Every structure is written in C-alpha cells, then in structure tokens.
Amino acid sequence: MLRVARQVFSERGYHSASISDIIAAAGIARGTFYLYFVNKRAIFDELLDELLQQLNRSVVRIQVADGAPSPIEQMRGNVHRVFEVLDENRDLTKILLREAVGLDATFDEKLGAFYDNLIARIQGGLDLGQQLGLVRPCDSRVAARCVLGGVKEVVYQALVAGGLGVVSRESLVNEVVDFNLRGLFR
Amino acid sequence: MLRVARQVFSERGYHSASISDIIAAAGIARGTFYLYFVNKRAIFDELLDELLQQLNRSVVRIQVADGAPSPIEQMRGNVHRVFEVLDENRDLTKILLREAVGLDATFDEKLGAFYDNLIARIQGGLDLGQQLGLVRPCDSRVAARCVLGGVKEVVYQALVAGGLGVVSRESLVNEVVDFNLRGLFR
Amino acid sequence: MLRVARQVFSERGYHSASISDIIAAAGIARGTFYLYFVNKRAIFDELLDELLQQLNRSVVRIQVADGAPSPIEQMRGNVHRVFEVLDENRDLTKILLREAVGLDATFDEKLGAFYDNLIARIQGGLDLGQQLGLVRPCDSRVAARCVLGGVKEVVYQALVAGGLGVVSRESLVNEVVDFNLRGLFR
Amino acid sequence: MLRVARQVFSERGYHSASISDIIAAAGIARGTFYLYFVNKRAIFDELLDELLQQLNRSVVRIQVADGAPSPIEQMRGNVHRVFEVLDENRDLTKILLREAVGLDATFDEKLGAFYDNLIARIQGGLDLGQQLGLVRPCDSRVAARCVLGGVKEVVYQALVAGGLGVVSRESLVNEVVDFNLRGLFR
DNA sequence: TATGAATGAGCGTTCATTCAT
DNA sequence: CATGAATGAACGCTCATTCAT
Numbered sequence: 001m002l003r004v005a006r007q008v009f010s011e012r013g014y015h016s017a018s019i020s021d022i023i024a025a026a027g028i029a030r031g032t033f034y035l036y037f038v039n040k041r042a043i044f045d046e047l048l049d050e051l052l053q054q055l056n057r058s059v060v061r062i063q064v065a066d067g068a069p070s071p072i073e074q075m076r077g078n079v080h081r082v083f084e085v086l087d088e089n090r091d092l093t094k095i096l097l098r099e100a101v102g103l104d105a106t107f108d109e110k111l112g113a114f115y116d117n118l119i120a121r122i123q124g125g126l127d128l129g130q131q132l133g134l135v136r137p138c139d140s141r142v143a144a145r146c147v148l149g150g151v152k153e154v155v156y157q158a159l160v161a162g163g164l165g166v167v168s169r170e171s172l173v174n175e176v177v178d179f180n181l182r183g184l185f186r
Numbered sequence: 187m188l189r190v191a192r193q194v195f196s197e198r199g200y201h202s203a204s205i206s207d208i209i210a211a212a213g214i215a216r217g218t219f220y221l222y223f224v225n226k227r228a229i230f231d232e233l234l235d236e237l238l239q240q241l242n243r244s245v246v247r248i249q250v251a252d253g254a255p256s257p258i259e260q261m262r263g264n265v266h267r268v269f270e271v272l273d274e275n276r277d278l279t280k281i282l283l284r285e286a287v288g289l290d291a292t293f294d295e296k297l298g299a300f301y302d303n304l305i306a307r308i309q310g311g312l313d314l315g316q317q318l319g320l321v322r323p324c325d326s327r328v329a330a331r332c333v334l335g336g337v338k339e340v341v342y343q344a345l346v347a348g349g350l351g352v353v354s355r356e357s358l359v360n361e362v363v364d365f366n367l368r369g370l371f372r
Numbered sequence: 373m374l375r376v377a378r379q380v381f382s383e384r385g386y387h388s389a390s391i392s393d394i395i396a397a398a399g400i401a402r403g404t405f406y407l408y409f410v411n412k413r414a415i416f417d418e419l420l421d422e423l424l425q426q427l428n429r430s431v432v433r434i435q436v437a438d439g440a441p442s443p444i445e446q447m448r449g450n451v452h453r454v455f456e457v458l459d460e461n462r463d464l465t466k467i468l469l470r471e472a473v474g475l476d477a478t479f480d481e482k483l484g485a486f487y488d489n490l491i492a493r494i495q496g497g498l499d500l501g502q503q504l505g506l507v508r509p510c511d512s513r514v515a516a517r518c519v520l521g522g523v524k525e526v527v528y529q530a531l532v533a534g535g536l537g538v539v540s541r542e543s544l545v546n547e548v549v550d551f552n553l554r555g556l557f558r
Numbered sequence: 559m560l561r562v563a564r565q566v567f568s569e570r571g572y573h574s575a576s577i578s579d580i581i582a583a584a585g586i587a588r589g590t591f592y593l594y595f596v597n598k599r600a601i602f603d604e605l606l607d608e609l610l611q612q613l614n615r616s617v618v619r620i621q622v623a624d625g626a627p628s629p630i631e632q633m634r635g636n637v638h639r640v641f642e643v644l645d646e647n648r649d650l651t652k653i654l655l656r657e658a659v660g661l662d663a664t665f666d667e668k669l670g671a672f673y674d675n676l677i678a679r680i681q682g683g684l685d686l687g688q689q690l691g692l693v694r695p696c697d698s699r700v701a702a703r704c705v706l707g708g709v710k711e712v713v714y715q716a717l718v719a720g721g722l723g724v725v726s727r728e729s730l731v732n733e734v735v736d737f738n739l740r741g742l743f744r
Numbered sequence: 745t746a747t748g749a750a751t752g753a754g755c756g757t758t759c760a761t762t763c764a765t
Numbered sequence: 766c767a768t769g770a771a772t773g774a775a776c777g778c779t780c781a782t783t784c785a786t
Binding site: 576577578588589592597598 | 779780781782783784
Binding site for chain 5: 390391392402403406411412
C-alpha cells in the first residue's frame with residue numbers, strides 16, 4: 001500500500017493524486033485505506049518520513065579521531081550514501097524534491113526542520129575544517145547551503161529528470177565532491 | 187491584477203489560493219477575471235513568465251573580446267544581477283522556488299526548459315573557461331548543476347526562508363561566487 | 373429554497389434529509405445551495421429561527437393595567453396565538469418538536485434558551501397571579517413546565533400526529549386553557 | 559452490552575453514537591455485536607422496549623372496587639411509579655425523550671403506539687371519573703394529552719436537563735398531581 | 745461463539761468555470 | 766467591458782455492515 005502510494009504520488013503529485021487513484025492502484029476499498037491511514041496527508045507523511053530518516057542516518061558527523069578516515073573521505077562517504085539512498089528510492093526522491101515543497105505550513109515546518117538539521121551538520125563539519133585549517137575562511141552558513149543546493153540539484157537531474165544521461169554513481173559523487181572541495185578554478 | 191495575484195499566490199500557495207481570493211484582493215468580479223485569463227493556470231503562467239524573462243535577460247554569455255571585463259567579473263555580474271532581480275521580486279521568487287515545482291507536467295516542461303537553457307549557458311561558460319585554461323577539467327554538466335543548485339538554495343534561504351539572517355547582497359554574492367570558484371579547500 | 377427545505381426536513385427528518393434531497397426538490401445545483409447557506413445546519417437553523425421568533429412574538433407578558441383584558445383572557449390570547457402560528461406552519465412545528473431535539477450540543481443550547489425564556493415568562497405570569505391572589509400557591513417552576521408540556525403535547529397531536537381528530541382551533545384552545553386553569557376536578 | 563449501549567446512546571445521542579463507540583465501551587469485537595443484534599437500530603429498540611415495558615407496568619388502571627384506595631391516591635401512585643422508574647433509569651429517560659423522537663417512521667410508529675396506549679388508559683380513567691362525577695366535563699382526549707405532556711416536560715427537566723434544581727421526588731409528584739387536579743386557579 | 749479486516753454506498757463540501765444579463 | 770448567480774464534477778472522509786477465519 002505504501003509501495004503503490006509512493007508510485008502514485010510520484011507520478012501524479014500530491015494534489016493530483018486522489019484517494020481513488022491510490023486505492024484503485026492498490027486494489028483495495030475506500031474504507032480499507034482509512035483503516036491504515038487517518039487521512040491522505042498521513043500516508044504522504046509516512047512515505048516521506050521513511051526517506052527522511054534514511055537520509056538522516058546516511059549522513060554522519062565527521063570524525064577526527066586517530067585512525068579515522070580523512071575528513072575528505074568521510075565527506076565523500078556521506079555524499080555517496082545520500083546518493084545511494086536516493087538512487088534506491090527514486091520515487092520518494094521525486095516526491096521529496098517536487099511534491100513536498102510548498103504543501104502546507106505544517107509540512108513545510110517538518111521539511112524545514114529536516115534541512116536545518118542537515119545544514120547544521122554540514123556547517124559543523126565546515127567549522128571544524130576551518131579550525132583544522134583544512135577549509136578556507138568563509139561564511140559556513142552560505143557554503144553549507146551551496147553544498148546542499150548543489151547536491152539536491154544534481155540528484156534531481158541524475159535520478160529524476162534524467163538530464164545528466166547515464167553516469168556511474170561513483171563518478172557523479174566524485175564530480176560533486178570535487179566541485180565542493182576545489183571549486184571551478186584550475 | 188497580476189500584482190495582487192502575485193501576492194496571493196505567494197502568501198497562500200498555488201493550490202490554496204482560490205480564484206475567490208484573487209478577485210477579492212483585486213476588487214473585481216468573477217467574470218472579469220476570466221475575461222483576462224482563460225483559467226487559473228494562465229495567470230500563474232503569466233506571473234512566472236515575467237520573472238523567467240527577467241532572469242533570462244540578467245544572465246549574459248561570458249565575453250572574451252578585447253576590453254571585456256574578466257570572465258570572473260562577468261560571472262560575478264551574472265550572479266549579482268540574478269540576486270538583484272530575485273530580491274526585487276521576492277513574491278515571485280517564492281512562487282518560482284516553492285509553488286512552481288511539481289505543479290503539473292505541462293508546467294514542469296516549461297520550467298525544465300528554462301533551467302535547461304540556463305544550464306546550457308552556464309555550461310557554455312565553463313566549457314569556454316576550460317578551453318582558456320581557467321576552469322579545471324571536470325564534467326561541466328555536473329558543475330553547472332552544482333552552481334545552479336547552490337544559487338537556488340542560497341537565494342531561497344536568504345530571500346524567502348530568512349534562514350541566513352541579514353547579509354548584504356554584495357557579500358552574499360561574493361560568498362557564492364567564491365564558493366563556486368574556489369570550493370571549500372584552503 | 374427555505375420552503376422546499378422545510379418540507380424535506382419535515383418529511384425525512386434532519387439526518388435522513390440529504391443535501392441531495394433538498395437541491396433535487398428545489399431544482400437547483402449543488403453549488404447553488406452553498407451559495408446561500410454555509411452548510412446543512414445553517415438552513416436548518418434559519419428555518420427554526422424563523423419559527424422561534426414568531427413564537428416569541430406571539431407570547432406576550434400579562435398586563436394588569438387599567439382597561440387591560442383580564443389575565444385569563446390574556447393567557448387565552450397567548451395560547452391562541454401560539455396555536456395559530458404553529459397551525460400555519462405545520463411543517464416547522466413538526467421539525468421543532470421532532471427533529472430539533474437532540475440534534476447536537478449547540479442546537480440544544482439554542483433550543484434550551486428558547487424554552488427557558490418562554491418558561492421564564494410563563495412563570496412570571498404565574499408569580500404575578502399568585503401575588504394578585506388569582507393563582508393558588510404552588511411551585512411556579514413546576515406549574516410552568518406543566519403548562520408548556522401540555523401545550524407541546526396537544527399541539528403535536530393536533531397539528532402533526534393527527535391524533536385528536538378534527539377539532540376547531542377555538543375549542544382546542546379553550547380545552548387547554550380550561551385544563552390549565554381548573555385542572556381535572558369538578 | 560445493553561448496559562454500556564444505554565450509556566453511550568445517552569451520552570452521545572443515537573446518530574453520534576457509533577457501533578465503534580459501543581463495542582469499545584463494551585470491550586468486544588465488531589462481529590460479536592452483530593451476533594446479538596442485527597443492526598444498530600435493534601439494540602436501540604431493545605433498550606427502549608425495556609423502559610417502555612417498565613413504564614407500561616407502572617401505570618395501572620384506576621380501580622373503583624370496595625376497599626380500593628381513592629382514585630386520586632391511585633393516580634398519585636401512577637405518577638409516583640412513573641417518576642420512580644424514570645428516575646432509576648435516567649440514561650434511558652434521556653434516550654426516550656431526546657433520541658427516540660423523530661428517529662424514523664418505523665420507530666415513530668412504535669413510540670406512537672406506546673403513547674397512544676398510555677393515553678387510552680389515562681383517558682379511560684378520566685372518563686370513569688366523569689361518570690363518577692369526580693372529573694369535570696371536558697374533552698378527555700385533550701385533557702389526557704395535557705397530563706401526559708406535563709409529566710414528560712417535568713420529568714425531562716427534573717431528571718435530564720436539571721432545570722428544576724434539587725426537588726424531592728415526593729414533592730415533585732405532589733406538585734404535578736395537584737396541578738393536574740386543581741389547575742392554576744386559587 | 746468470537747473475531748476484526750475489509751467493504752462501499754453515500755455523505756457534506758469545495759471551487760474552477762460558464763454565461764445570460 | 767463587466768458582472769455575479771449558477772453550475773456540477775470531483776473530492777476526502779465516515780461508518781454500518783459483512784464474512785472468512
């Protein structure tokens with residue numbers, strides 16, 4: 001049921017997807033739907049929460065302990081895991097990046113909180129990098145948003161819009177990480 | 187009428203904003219609305235087209251002619267003008283980045299075409315930069331998306347979500363351009 | 373529209389009467405209904421309010437000024453006018469005495485307030501009568517409820533249930549007034 | 559099960575009370591409910607029948623045999639027993655006087671038959687009283703309805719609405735009987 | 745006897761759109 | 766040009782009832 005709803009929302013969008021669409025696709029009766037979800041929003045929330053939690057788990061704080069991989073490798077790992085999670089859930093990725101934005105105030109808050117939390121962790125990594133002399137002096141809030149925005153845009157193109165052709169996940173991750181680390185300059 | 191619709195869409199979102207809201211705010215009758223716009227989507231389209239055209243005009247191809255400003259200055263100029271246009275049209279910016287995404291297939295196509303065109307120009311600039319030895323070797327398609335995504339994210343935070351506090355447009359532009367040029371590395 | 377709704381509610385009862393029933397009987401479209409009434413309850417309220425106000429106007433305080441008719445004549449006049457109003461609005465009478473009770477908390481309160489106000493006026497008359505030595509010593513609260521209850525029951529039987537056969541309004545009023553004044557005793 | 563249904567119907571009203579409410583309060587499964595009652599109406603019917611039968615038993619025909627108590631005492635006894643039964647079943651009283659009215663045609667008929675039967679007995683008593691010269695000449699159909707209506711109204715106020723404050727059952731019965739016998743006149 | 749997941753007819757309500765004036 | 770009353774398809778949701786286990 002979550003599986004078919006994910007597909008329906010992904011194909012038609014939140015507003016265009018009706019309960020009728022979902023139950024027709026699921027092959028169940030109207031009442032059955034409301035047996036498992038209190039309303040239309042509830043199933044959408046559950047769908048997104050699933051992805052948001054996976055994403056939260058896939059981004060881990062940079063460690064500087066002895067024997068830990070280099071911060072760069074850790075960053076690459078984070079980006080890689082995010083790409084991986086999203087690649088394995090393309091329907092949900094589409095929903096997250098297209099339908100979830102501007103749904104309503106309540107949902108906006110949830111989504112905002114998720115992104116703010118993500119930003120806080122990215123920014124924390126940048127601040128740490130600055131202390132260690134790895135990251136150049138800059139406004140880490142802005143830089144963190146640049147990183148996030150770039151990842152979102154690339155992910156959307158690569159996994160949803162198909163605008164980046166067929167690129168291996170590996171090389172995509174490397175390109176994104178390199179861009180964020182080194183910028184455009186030779 | 188476009189003016190009040192812009193405000194209504196910005197405040198309530200596309201789906202929550204009803205024709206009633208718009209005509210009430212505009213102080214006109216129901217029928218009058220349909221005299222000027224064939225339907226709800228039409229006025230939304232017109233609104234967005236306005237912004238999209240302004241944005242298209244504000245991004246100009248990098249010139250390498252003698253006496254032209256340095257490519258970096260030209261890029262900075264592009265980013266600056268984009269920020270300027272969006273800052274002066276915060277309502278439309280909110281609509282573009284929140285309501286316009288995932289509206290329906292037709293609108294998606296239009297938006298996709300706009301962004302693709304933008305990407306093509308950015309990418310063209312990067313390819314040129316690579317030929318000139320200014321830009322390091324990289325997948326310019328991915329890099330262009332990173333630039334675009336970062337700008338969108340920063341603009342949204344700065345102008346709509348208010349998540350970046352009060353930063354001067356100048357320093358914001360500089361931070362973004364620096365990030366794109368130099369990346370995070372010291 | 374109020375006219376057909378009155379008939380529909382009277383025939384089918386509040387819960388069984390659907391909006392579809394009303395608009396079908398009125399020969400209008402669904403949306404048209406909501407153009408004039410915010411919801412189903414609103415039209416029901418308006419219907420009842422109409423009757424309640426008429427009833428309130430038909431019951432006037434007993435006057436003891438010089439030249440005023442005797443208190444008994446005034447009481448008879450009140451009962452007469454109440455019968456008259458209800459007789460001329462049999463549909464609404466049925467709705468008042470059958471559908472309006474136990475609808476919901478809000479409506480109960482409104483109805484309770486109406487009856488309490490009525491009781492207060494009846495009781496006021498009784499208290500005045502006791503002071504004048506016309507009414508025997510008794511608990512006027514209970515007596516007032518007896519009067520009200522008797523009138524409601526007789527009205528319902530005579531006008532709605534048809535359980536009292538064909539009796540002229542005049543004789544019915546006289547019977548009720550006599551009962552209330554003299555009781556059953558010879 | 560009947561016990562909890564009585565409470566649920568009394569608290570929420572027939573239409574607002576759902577099968578879910580009843581089975582939750584009874585701690586049984588959905589199917590079990592339909593094992594004992596064919597539908598929602600059936601349990602409501604059974605509930606009311608319980609009270610209706612009790613009431614029928616508590617009202618006895620006036621006896622004029624030698625050694626029988628005076629007709630007045632017998633009438634007082636009837637009123638007393640009715641008050642007693644209703645007082646001991648306030649939940650059912652509320653249901654009878656609020657929810658049972660205007661439910662549907664079938665139920666109306668049953669309730670009408672009950673009241674008609676009651677009226678017939680009251681009227682029979684009055685007719686007898688008239689033959690004995692105890693009751694003044696009057697339309698006994700109307701007078702009987704006055705008696706019934708008064709009792710219903712007073713009972714409702716005293717036991718359900720709480721609008722008569724705290725009055726002993728004894729004095730309430732006396733007030734009602736006195737009113738019916740002697741009317742309002744001094 | 746008891747269960748509870750599943751059902752689906754039917755409800756009240758919304759709102760973009762039309763068109764006679 | 767402008768009006769606004771009228772429209773009706775479509776929606777999300779409820780809940781009494783069924784039936785395989």
